[in-house]
Amino acid sequence: MNSETLRPLFDLPRDLAYLNCAYMGPMPRFAANAGQTAYDQRQRPWELDIQDRFFDQPEALRAEAAKLFGAAADDIALIPAASYGLAIAARNLPLSTGQEILALDGQFPSNVYIWREKAAQSGATMKTVTRSANESWTEAVLAAIGPQTAIAALPEVHWADGGRVDLKAVSDKLRAHGAKLVLDLTQSLGTAPFDLAAIRPDFAIAAGYKWLLGPYTMGYGYIAPEHQSGIPLEEGWIVREGAEDFARLVDYADRHAPGARRFDMGERSGFQLVPAALESLKWLNGLGLDTLRDGLLARTTDIEDAVRPYGAHCDTPDRGGHYLCLALPDHAPKDLARRLMARGVSVSQRGDRLRVTPHLYTDGADIDRFASAIKAELA
Template sequence: MILPSQRHLFELPEDLTWLNCAYMSPQMHAVSEAGKASVVRKARPWELKAEDFFTESEALRARFGDLVGGDAEGVALVPSASYGLAVAAMNVRVRVGQRLLVLAEEFPSNVYPWRELADRAGAHVVTVGRPEDGDWTRALLAELDERTAVVAVPHCHWTDGSLVDLVKVGERVREVGAALAVDATQSLGALPLDVAVVRPDFLVAAGYKWLMGPYSQSYLYVAPRWREGRPLEHNWLMRAGSEDFSRLVEYREDFQPGARRFDVGERSNFVLVPMAMAGLRQLLSWGADDIQQTLGALTERVAKGARSLRLEVPPESQRAGHLVGLKRRGGYAPDLAARLAARKVYVSVRGDSIRVSPHLYNSEADVDRLLEELDALV
């Protein structure tokens, strides 16, 4: 279903065209109000109860589980995607000479931890080159064999929205006995994903883009076989019995159940958690399928107009509906994004692509305004 404009829910000036959700989402009024109320609440610590350190973070954990089709026991609350990927890299098993697969031009947070792990284990990071036909799935499967220990991929490429078929890749990963680590930062919330179908070993998502939440509140999903793993840090909340503040000095070796052992310290953040909850609540109300269908209509309008400007666009069948990259032979002027911003039209330049990433606050008029400005500038 195509959803009507939701611009009224966001803090966006009327004369501004924000087609840059992949950079950061504008804040919904509900998220801002949750933050304001939380700041005031934090000013009154005498009103906080011991259970408040658990109840709201547990509710957020459950809502994220609902979003990915997984159980709350598999969700850890982390400050960033890189934190979650560091947890994954600490726990996967890699032998000397094995291969860790990443995509060319992948976001750095999904490259550096695997390079460090490869160095530590005597393994090799193999970069899968960008395929000429745009089919990342085929390119990955061609490299994926019994030598592979880890496949670390996004659901769609962060520079241009080109897709990876996580179901097909996951099936092959399991056949060869490897691990699948997914960075869903640039897709989750706008592109449907079900961990029961994809079956990743680890999945991370930063919360301040397509999940409509605040900066520094992110998520890690951990498959059942890894939930007894090693945490990145040791904080008091992750240990069993931490609900009883009077007995915290009776140090425990056992952990809270499920993926809670991977939670970041101070995960009960009394400002960020309610804000993140407000964002997820609205996303679940809209539904990822309807969000994707609505945004897909907008990016197809972008693609059609861009081709008329002789820009290169991935075929609709090979890209996500919420994010599209526009390439130009010879590239773009280095100040293109700044020149568009001066006209109050906001996109990103990533690699050799103009990255256009709308959301439900955008309309066909926003797309047409972008195309008009591009026509004048490129």
């Protein structure tokens, strides 16, 4: 599907090349409209359909999220943030004195702080995995796994350099040592197929406002069936058996709703959030994950080809196909991202790298604008 068909679905000015989806994905117009309609309806609460708003729409969202993980709807929890889902994982995984938790060097903080705290409480240690310039993250992680490894808390794609982790290879070695795998898929879910059966994570989470093009404060967590009887962070009313019957809520239920629903956040029905998130996920699933993978790789490849003559290039081994982190020449301005924004290009700067993350709405005019701006600043 070409960008000329898709770009009008987004409120993207023609004089702006938005190449910053890893920072925040723009919601499609139809998703934003669904959210606005929900806000308008919220002014008249007496008109809200209880079954639809409290239960049916969240269940529809759960089912759409499950497709992205390659999971069953029962395996998905609705969460507000990556940190929330990671806290669920930390609460429900055993850890003993002398064991290790693996994390990547420079990993996003939400997938570090919770494990530092758990290690400190358990007498375990954090082991930071570093890589050499010509080494992939997969190679570095495989070399770090050993008998003391209890948990590997990893992304699929590193948020700063775009390097990919071969999660199947890592999972196989972890299981050989009896270790657990916790994934933050915020920078990858929805950009390519996720092979759940091969990777077999214990927990996997994703915030919904980046590549999933949804609202802030709505995310998704996969909880493997063997962990679904665990301890949630909250004890909300709506995750209990029989919660649909408002007349009997004080007939307190001991049993939780089935599957991963016990781990849902409080107020998970999010009247203003769920309708928008649902429309975005339905659209992504309608496009198909193979289409997303191929289209995003084609765009990042075209972008790299366009700017390579000016000294910007990707030197990350085995990068994620949707993710381009450009190494810059020594004379590049320290405030390059700000300068590019002044020329109508939105990207992110992470240290000495420029993070360029398009989506399927990115077209040839966007790539030309970026290349011209890079030429003006670097050539």
